[in-house]
Amino acid sequence: MNAAPAREPAVPTAADGPRAGFVPLSNQLLVLVNDHTGHLTLNELLARTVDRGPYGLIILLCLPFMAPVSLPGVSNVFGVVIVLLAWRIFHAQPARLPRGIGDRSVEGKILAKVIRASIRVLRFIERFTRPRGPAWLRSVAGRRFNAAVLIVGGLLLAAPIPPIIPLSNFAPAVGIILVAAAMMEEDGVVIWFGYAATLVALVYVAVLFVIQYALIVKLWSRFSDPVIGFFRGLFS
Numbered sequence: 001m002n003a004a005p006a007r008e009p010a011v012p013t014a015a016d017g018p019r020a021g022f023v024p025l026s027n028q029l030l031v032l033v034n035d036h037t038g039h040l041t042l043n044e045l046l047a048r049t050v051d052r053g054p055y056g057l058i059i060l061l062c063l064p065f066m067a068p069v070s071l072p073g074v075s076n077v078f079g080v081v082i083v084l085l086a087w088r089i090f091h092a093q094p095a096r097l098p099r100g101i102g103d104r105s106v107e108g109k110i111l112a113k114v115i116r117a118s119i120r121v122l123r124f125i126e127r128f129t130r131p132r133g134p135a136w137l138r139s140v141a142g143r144r145f146n147a148a149v150l151i152v153g154g155l156l157l158a159a160p161i162p163p164i165i166p167l168s169n170f171a172p173a174v175g176i177i178l179v180a181a182a183m184m185e186e187d188g189v190v191i192w193f194g195y196a197a198t199l200v201a202l203v204y205v206a207v208l209f210v211i212q213y214a215l216i217v218k219l220w221s222r223f224s225d226p227v228i229g230f231f232r233g234l235f236s
Contacts, residue, residue, distance in 0.1 A: 079158025
C-alpha cells in the first residue's frame with residue numbers, strides 16, 4: 001500500500017475559500033498586548049500571530065518610508081528583513097527572523113506602545129481590504145509569485161541609492177504594503193494595485209541606477225587622469 005503523499009506545510013495565505021470566524025490581525029495583536037506583560041521577542045510575536053503576523057510585520061517595517069525623504073541605513077536593514085520574511089513565505093516555512101534580530105527580547109511596556117500604535121495603522125488598512133480573492137490567490141503558485149514580488153520590493157528598498165534622491169524608499173514601500181496587505185487579507189483587488197506599484201518602483205529604481213552609473217562614468221573620465229597623475233607623483 002503506497003504511503004499518502006506528503007502535504008506542503010501550512011502557510012500564512014493558504015485558506016480554502018472565504019474564512020469563517022475571520023479575526024483581523026489588529027484584534028490578535030490587541031489580545032496579545034492585553035494578555036502578555038513581560039518581555040517578548042519578534043520571533044515569539046510572529047509565532048503567536050502565525051496566520052497573518054509576517055505580513056503585518058512587513059507592513060510595519062515599511063511605514064517609516066511613507067515620507068518622501070530617504071532613510072539611509074534603515075532602509076537597507078529593513079529591506080533585508082523583508083526579503084528574509086518573504087523568502088520563508090515563498091518556501092512555506094514558519095515565519096522567523098535570524099537570532100540576532102528575532103530573539104532579542106523587548107520590554108513588554110515598550111512593545112505594547114509600539115503594537116498599540118501599529119494597531120491603528122492596521123485597522124486603517126483592514127477597512128479597505130477584505131477576503132475577495134480568486135482561487136489562484138490562495139494557490140501555492142499564487143503564494144510563491146506574490147512572495148517573489150515582496151522579495152523584489154525588499155531588494156529595491158535595500159538598494160544602495162544616495163539619500164538625496166526623492167521617493168527612492170517611498171516607491172518600493174508602497175508596493176510592499178499593498179502586496180502584503182492583499183496577501184494578509186486575501187484581497188484579489190488590492191493585489192493588482194500592489195503589482196502596479198511594484199512595477200513602477202522597479203522602473204524608477206532602474207532609471208536611478210542608470211543615471212547613477214552614467215554620472216560615475218562621466219566623473220571618472222573627467223577626473224581619472226589628474227587623480228592617477230597625482231598618485232604616480234607620490235610614488236615616483
